[in-house]
Amino acid sequence: xxxxxxxxxxxxxxxxxxxxxxxxxxxxxxxxxxxxxxxxxxxxxxxxxxxxxxxxxxxxxxxxxxxxxxxxxxxxxxxxxxxxxxxxxxxxxxxxxxxxxxxxxxxxxxxxxxxxxxxxxxxxxxxxxxxxxxxxxxxxxxxxxxxxxxxxxxxxxxxxxxxxxxxxxxxxxxxxxxxxxxxxxxxxxxxxxx
Amino acid sequence: xxxxxxxxxxxxxxxxxxxxxxxxxxxxxxxxxxxxxxxxxxxxxxxxxxxxxxxxxxxxxxxxxxxxxxxxxxxxxxxxxxxxxxxxxxxxxxxxxxxxxxxxxxxxxxxxxxxxxxxxxxxxxxxxxxxxxxxxxxxxxxxxxxxxxxxxxxxxxxxxxxxxxxxxxxxxxxxxxxxxxxxxxxxxxxxxxxxxxxxxxxxxxxxxxxxxxxxxxxxxxxxxxxxxxxxxxxxxxxxxxxxxxxxxxxxxxxxxxxxxxxxxxxxxxxxxxxxxxxxxxxxxxxxxxxxxxxxxxxxxxxxxxxxxxxxxxxxxxxxxxxxxxxxxxxxxxxxxxxxxxxxxxxxxxxxxxxxxxxxxxxxxxxxxxxxxxxxxxxxxxxxxxxxxxxxxxxxxxxxxxxxxxxxxxxxxxxxxxxxxxxxxxxxxxxxxxxxxxxxxxxxxxxxxxxxxxxxxxxxxxxxxxxxxxxxxxxxxxxxxxxxxxxxxxxxxxxxxxxxxxxxxxxxxxxxxxxxxxxxxxxxxxxxxxxxxx
Numbered sequence: 001x002x003x004x005x006x007x008x009x010x011x012x013x014x015x016x017x018x019x020x021x022x023x024x025x026x027x028x029x030x031x032x033x034x035x036x037x038x039x040x041x042x043x044x045x046x047x048x049x050x051x052x053x054x055x056x057x058x059x060x061x062x063x064x065x066x067x068x069x070x071x072x073x074x075x076x077x078x079x080x081x082x083x084x085x086x087x088x089x090x091x092x093x094x095x096x097x098x099x100x101x102x103x104x105x106x107x108x109x110x111x112x113x114x115x116x117x118x119x120x121x122x123x124x125x126x127x128x129x130x131x132x133x134x135x136x137x138x139x140x141x142x143x144x145x146x147x148x149x150x151x152x153x154x155x156x157x158x159x160x161x162x163x164x165x166x167x168x169x170x171x172x173x174x175x176x177x178x179x180x181x182x183x184x185x186x187x188x189x190x191x192x193x194x
Numbered sequence: 195x196x197x198x199x200x201x202x203x204x205x206x207x208x209x210x211x212x213x214x215x216x217x218x219x220x221x222x223x224x225x226x227x228x229x230x231x232x233x234x235x236x237x238x239x240x241x242x243x244x245x246x247x248x249x250x251x252x253x254x255x256x257x258x259x260x261x262x263x264x265x266x267x268x269x270x271x272x273x274x275x276x277x278x279x280x281x282x283x284x285x286x287x288x289x290x291x292x293x294x295x296x297x298x299x300x301x302x303x304x305x306x307x308x309x310x311x312x313x314x315x316x317x318x319x320x321x322x323x324x325x326x327x328x329x330x331x332x333x334x335x336x337x338x339x340x341x342x343x344x345x346x347x348x349x350x351x352x353x354x355x356x357x358x359x360x361x362x363x364x365x366x367x368x369x370x371x372x373x374x375x376x377x378x379x380x381x382x383x384x385x386x387x388x389x390x391x392x393x394x395x396x397x398x399x400x401x402x403x404x405x406x407x408x409x410x411x412x413x414x415x416x417x418x419x420x421x422x423x424x425x426x427x428x429x430x431x432x433x434x435x436x437x438x439x440x441x442x443x444x445x446x447x448x449x450x451x452x453x454x455x456x457x458x459x460x461x462x463x464x465x466x467x468x469x470x471x472x473x474x475x476x477x478x479x480x481x482x483x484x485x486x487x488x489x490x491x492x493x494x495x496x497x498x499x500x501x502x503x504x505x506x507x508x509x510x511x512x513x514x515x516x517x518x519x520x521x522x523x524x525x526x527x528x529x530x531x532x533x534x535x536x537x538x539x540x541x542x543x544x545x546x547x548x549x550x551x552x553x554x555x556x557x558x559x560x561x562x563x564x565x566x567x568x569x570x571x572x573x574x575x576x577x578x579x580x581x582x583x584x585x586x587x588x589x590x591x592x593x594x595x596x597x598x599x600x601x602x603x604x605x606x607x608x609x610x611x612x613x614x615x616x617x618x619x620x621x622x623x624x625x626x627x628x629x630x631x632x633x634x635x636x637x638x639x640x641x642x643x644x645x646x647x648x649x650x651x652x653x654x655x656x657x658x659x660x661x662x663x664x665x666x667x668x669x670x671x672x673x674x675x676x677x678x679x680x681x682x683x684x685x686x687x688x689x690x691x692x693x694x695x696x697x698x699x700x701x702x703x704x705x706x707x708x709x710x711x712x713x714x715x716x717x718x719x720x721x722x723x724x725x726x727x
Binding site for chain 1: 310317318383384387389394
């Protein structure tokens with residue numbers, strides 16, 4: 001249990017809450033319910049929460065799967081600096097955003113879910129977690145000839161085991177050569193790297 | 195392609211059946227709530243959001259029933275082992291149980307969204323028509339009383355125009371359980387995404403046990419009975435197709451349409467004047483005859499006391515009722531407990547019904563029913579039953595005429611019986627059978643004041659004390675006169691005399707019966723029945 005990164009779950013929960021807030025807000029506004037302006041607030045707050053929570057932070061150990069297209073938002077969040085890194089701030093922000101939506105029945109579900117997300121973020125912050133952006137891995141270009149510096153030192157056809165193991169016994173085989181050192185090629189070898 | 199079909203045909207078949215059942219249940223429930231006349235008035239307020247909510251609810255019930263099955267590991271192992279005689283293809287879907295579980299879960303999430311949105315519209319419309327003052331049909335329906343004589347006859351669950359929607363949501367069982375189980379569902383879903391499951395399995399595992407809360411909450415979610423249709427009885431009297439347009443005249447006593455009655459949640463509690471409590475209850479497997487009694491126990495008042503009460507409802511009604519008057523400690527506590535109408539209502543245990551069956555009442559062409567004081571109670575049941583039999587043109591009913599004598603000291607405690615007579619009177623008039631029921635009320639506890647009033651208001655059409663068309667007489671009835679009048683009116687019939695009252699009255703009635711029965715068996719005969727009702 002000590003390995004659990006609560007922030008990851010909080011992130012999922014907050015993202016879901018944002019969507020629920022948006023949905024509730026749309027219903028309240030479109031239906032022109034009583035006090036429907038809370039609904040418009042809920043749409044705005046929900047969109048903000050979704051944007052904030054969409055980029056997944058990277059895990060402490062191991063690789064993290066990115067959400068589709070989260071690179072751009074990650075860049076924005078990096079600019080915010082401590083505001084996006086610190087989970088105390090996120091917990092407080094979510095708590096504050098959820099309060100006005102609690103006045104309308106259509107958005108109360110979003111409120112409760114966002115409060116739960118805020119609590120989990122608080123737990124994550126207390127345990128010292130932080131949001132670190134997922135850095136894009138440098139793409140490794142396959143270098144075709146890069147590892148070939150020297151031709152192999154003992155390519156086939158190789159002399160039988162005895163010849164290789166006992167350098168004292170010499171067999172006059174044309175394929176055999178003095179073992180241990182780099183083979184001297186009868187024909188000069190060049191590597192062709194394009 | 196052929197390869198795929200051979201390998202997957204059974205899974206596809208299962209999915210088609212599952213989805214097909216979903217569609218069928220949805221459409222069936224949707225059409226029921228959209229077109230059934232029972233919900234005509236409900237739709238008047240809510241529109242088609244009612245049908246959307248109920249249809250998605252039915253599918254939610256179906257899917258919630260299914261969702262646990264694919265994860266019952268022991269069951270699946272059992273099926274796998276037992277069905278080893280089946281071909282491998284048939285057992286293959288067992289391997290994909292988790293996929294099916296997730297599919298059903300997605301369907302539950304979708305249906306939950308539909309259900310919640312539809313109910314948001316429903317609540318909003320209930321709230322609007324509650325506050326509406328334009329006298330439209332919706333506002334009239336919303337104002338049907340929550341308390342008082344009709345008791346539980348409301349249609350709009352929002353009790354007053356000032357109640358906010360949030361208050362209604364969190365104080366009704368359906369609203370509160372709905373919010374709780376939706377939160378449980380959301381938590382289960384967010385902790386079950388692949389990312390969390392793969393890397394932080396305990397979060398998923400422990401959170402997913404919230405399903406217990408989900409299932410329990412789902413079971414009690416519908417217990418409150420907020421969605422109501424019109425009762426069958428009310429539909430017979432005032433069908434919405436005939437009465438909906440004339441809703442302004444529902445209050446008018448002369449108009450043939452009445453206020454529609456909506457099915458409430460039993461037990462129903464109705465407080466009558468002079469602290470008389472009527473308890474209407476339903477119990478599975480309960481069947482009664484007229485005039486029977488039950489023993490009633492209320493553990494929260496006294497664990498061991500059982501008290502007998504005569505049943506005042508007719509067997510034709512779909513509930514059974516008792517009327518309780520304050521007559522001691524136990525009854526006083528009972529009435530106090532139910533008066534407050536605090537949910538949950540105290541638990542009631544019922545033993546019975548017992549008693550001599552008074553079906554004989556219906557075998558006599560002419561019946562004389564005499565009820566003295568509290569003895570009038572079984573006659574409520576009898577009169578109601580006769581009324582139902584009459585209305586449904588029951589041919590086994592031999593009764594042509596009923597003479598009902600009601601003797602009591604004062605009408606206060608029997609005002610409810612008064613109302614029953616009132617409504618019977620009206621219904622007789624409507625059917626044009628005014629002569630069927632003749633009743634006379636005798637007040638033995640009169641004083642000069644009351645008589646003075648009666649004398650002054652002699653010309654009025656209805657009696658001032660009871661509001662009935664028949665005027666109240668004062669003092670005890672003169673039985674000889676009554677018997678001879680009846681004997682003259684029905685010279686050739688067999689008259690059944692039924693008494694529920696004191697011994698002294700029984701003796702004098704028995705003597706009258708013997709005196710006025712003619713010696714000729716073809717002429718009028720009086721048969722006396724003193725039943726211990």
